Amino acid sequence: MPSSKSPISYLLPFLLSLTRSAAAPTLSESPPGDAIPVSPYLNSFSIEFENFPLLNLTFMTGNATHPNQFSINLLSNLAKRTGVMPMIRVGGSTQDDAQFIPSQEEPVIVIGVTNGTDRAGVTIGPSFFSSYGTFPATTYIPGITLAVNGSEGIETRQAETAYISQALGNSLEIIEIGNEPDLFQHWNRRPSTWNVTDYVEEWLNASKVIESTLTKNDPDLAKNIAFFAPSFAGTDVGDSLNSFAPLAAFAHGLDSGNNIKVLSGHNYMGSATGAGVTLQSTLMNHTSIVKSISSHVTLAKELQKYCSAPYVMGETNSLSGGGAAGLTNVFGAALWVVDYTLWQATQNIQRVHFHNSATSPYAAWSPSTIPPTTNAPYYGNLMVAATVGLLPDRSISYLDLGNGDERTSAYTIYSSSKLISVVILNMIEYLSTSSTARPKSTFSVNIPTSVKGALVERLTAPGADALSGVTFGGFSYDYSRAEGKPVLVDAAAALEEVSAKNGVLSVTLQDSEGVILHLF
Numbered sequence: 001m002p003s004s005k006s007p008i009s010y011l012l013p014f015l016l017s018l019t020r021s022a023a024a025p026t027l028s029e030s031p032p033g034d035a036i037p038v039s040p041y042l043n044s045f046s047i048e049f050e051n052f053p054l055l056n057l058t059f060m061t062g063n064a065t066h067p068n069q070f071s072i073n074l075l076s077n078l079a080k081r082t083g084v085m086p087m088i089r090v091g092g093s094t095q096d097d098a099q100f101i102p103s104q105e106e107p108v109i110v111i112g113v114t115n116g117t118d119r120a121g122v123t124i125g126p127s128f129f130s131s132y133g134t135f136p137a138t139t140y141i142p143g144i145t146l147a148v149n150g151s152e153g154i155e156t157r158q159a160e161t162a163y164i165s166q167a168l169g170n171s172l173e174i175i176e177i178g179n180e181p182d183l184f185q186h187w188n189r190r191p192s193t194w195n196v197t198d199y200v201e202e203w204l205n206a207s208k209v210i211e212s213t214l215t216k217n218d219p220d221l222a223k224n225i226a227f228f229a230p231s232f233a234g235t236d237v238g239d240s241l242n243s244f245a246p247l248a249a250f251a252h253g254l255d256s257g258n259n260i261k262v263l264s265g266h267n268y269m270g271s272a273t274g275a276g277v278t279l280q281s282t283l284m285n286h287t288s289i290v291k292s293i294s295s296h297v298t299l300a301k302e303l304q305k306y307c308s309a310p311y312v313m314g315e316t317n318s319l320s321g322g323g324a325a326g327l328t329n330v331f332g333a334a335l336w337v338v339d340y341t342l343w344q345a346t347q348n349i350q351r352v353h354f355h356n357s358a359t360s361p362y363a364a365w366s367p368s369t370i371p372p373t374t375n376a377p378y379y380g381n382l383m384v385a386a387t388v389g390l391l392p393d394r395s396i397s398y399l400d401l402g403n404g405d406e407r408t409s410a411y412t413i414y415s416s417s418k419l420i421s422v423v424i425l426n427m428i429e430y431l432s433t434s435s436t437a438r439p440k441s442t443f444s445v446n447i448p449t450s451v452k453g454a455l456v457e458r459l460t461a462p463g464a465d466a467l468s469g470v471t472f473g474g475f476s477y478d479y480s481r482a483e484g485k486p487v488l489v490d491a492a493a494a495l496e497e498v499s500a501k502n503g504v505l506s507v508t509l510q511d512s513e514g515v516i517l518h519l520f
């Protein structure tokens, strides 16, 4: 024993792990009253409109016959866990920049900023829509322009509707008209006098153009026409029903056609350039997540006065403006993805569409970089899919670990009223550059006597700052190994199990790690 250390220093790591585990919470065998049903589509995606064809690698390489197999591999990994391909919304700011040019051969041309608008224009041709056929068995929410006005606007909406219905048929889930119209004035897309009444009138007009085009092209599809709205940037429920806010839009008749079937909100945890934004305080922080989602929970309830549709997060990611290197592209963001998505599931937000553009630092994967990369946040999406799983009648509930530490978080998952898994996240930041040993904590739960133990699926990486070396359940999904297909890299991790002892299940997590305990 080296004499420089006092006996107490040998006890220290042990004491630390004791203090963090607190009094073990008791899990009930059947769902608690606040358990919420989970959709198999909980983890879904949103793809920036102008980048959508880029996910078809053939566009980039000029090879017209081969879709982007890497994207398909990554989406299929999620489908293997949930039974369904993630739903894809195609939209974002550039959805409202798009003007259709019938003779254009290229799917998308970015034409730069034009007079009278702060936004870069985008022109699309008929080949844009062929990208909708690329992913197998996938349902889509196509975004249609609202900002482009006048006859170009009407022609674009007609063409978008016609081509989308032709490309998608029954894979057309629901249509979105306009992206964040509450920011149209900010982007100089509308005059300063434009108000919520004008918006509602334009939206209703656009919905009629879409409906009549669809009736001409596919009368059966037209019968079930449904819209995804309002897709505002803001969540203000406002004191005044004349403010430019989602509630006001509904109060002024947005759903007067009774065809809004899903309510859509947008959310980011902060801005990429925001002051004081850090991995630990902004992303790896359960309180910060609850705070960020709370206005949506209020809005979703208030909107029920006007429309009984379910509420989803139609476009979201960690930090707006594409994200920030070192914050949104690192492993800590994967842990954030898990807590952020599961928390929303407990709040009855049925889907979370993670926004991706070609190379932004929050993208789950980058299909068009050379070489393409699976990014750390993707592993969070995968853990969510594994939590959702294949079993029927899933429900989820937040589990208070009782340790008072907002850097930890947990959930219980039930299937057909039976407890089947527990998710535990230790979001205490550990940096791979640290010179000190990585701290660990033991988390214990009191389990029903029927539970004998659990298979452990662990989400881990060298640290919260890691860009690579991420594994889930011992598997890597990196592009460099097998183009995003699973490759076993840690055989012991793939077989990890814990056994129940005297009605208690304990699992040890290093700082910046997460686990799913699949109970048996």
Ligand SMILES: *[C@@H]1O[C@H](CO)[C@@H](O)[C@H](O)[C@H]1NC(C)=O
Residues within 6 Å of the ligand: 063, 064, 065, 066
């Ligand atoms: C297209 O790309 C695929 C994959 O890289 C390749 O196998 C195929 O030969 C290419 N086709 C042509 C016509 O170049």
Ligand SMILES: *[C@@H]1O[C@H](CO)[C@@H](O)[C@H](O)[C@H]1NC(C)=O
Residues within 6 Å of the ligand: 114, 115
């Ligand atoms: C923008 O407007 C200015 C002044 O009216 C005009 O000179 C210029 O050609 C316009 N540019 C474009 C790209 O239309």
Ligand SMILES: *[C@@H]1O[C@H](CO)[C@@H](O)[C@H](O)[C@H]1NC(C)=O
Residues within 6 Å of the ligand: 053, 056, 058, 059, 064, 065, 066, 067, 107, 127, 128, 130, 131, 132, 133, 134
């Ligand atoms: C991919 O894009 C190219 C060019 O736009 C198109 O010709 C091809 O049909 C697309 N592939 C699929 C599977 O959609």
Ligand SMILES: *[C@@H]1O[C@H](CO)[C@@H](O)[C@H](O)[C@H]1NC(C)=O
Residues within 6 Å of the ligand: 116, 117, 147, 148, 149, 150, 188, 189, 190, 191
């Ligand atoms: C039409 O759009 C342009 C640019 O987006 C904007 O400047 C103009 O005010 C709009 N017109 C109306 C009537 O809203």
Ligand SMILES: *[C@@H]1O[C@H](CO)[C@@H](O)[C@H](O)[C@H]1NC(C)=O
Residues within 6 Å of the ligand: 198, 201, 202, 205
């Ligand atoms: C909506 O459509 C009606 C009828 O076509 C038209 O009179 C009105 O100007 C349109 N309103 C807007 C805001 O486009």
Ligand SMILES: *[C@@H]1O[C@H](CO)[C@@H](O)[C@H](O)[C@H]1NC(C)=O
Residues within 6 Å of the ligand: 195, 196, 197, 198, 241, 242, 243
């Ligand atoms: C919007 O402006 C019009 C006049 O341009 C007015 O009639 C209408 O009441 C306004 N709507 C709201 C919600 O203030």
Ligand SMILES: *[C@@H]1O[C@H](CO)[C@@H](O)[C@H](O)[C@H]1NC(C)=O
Residues within 6 Å of the ligand: 280, 281, 282, 285, 286, 287, 288, 291, 406, 407
């Ligand atoms: C977590 O977020 C809350 C709310 O923004 C903040 O008050 C708290 O300081 C944050 N905690 C940490 C550990 O950064």
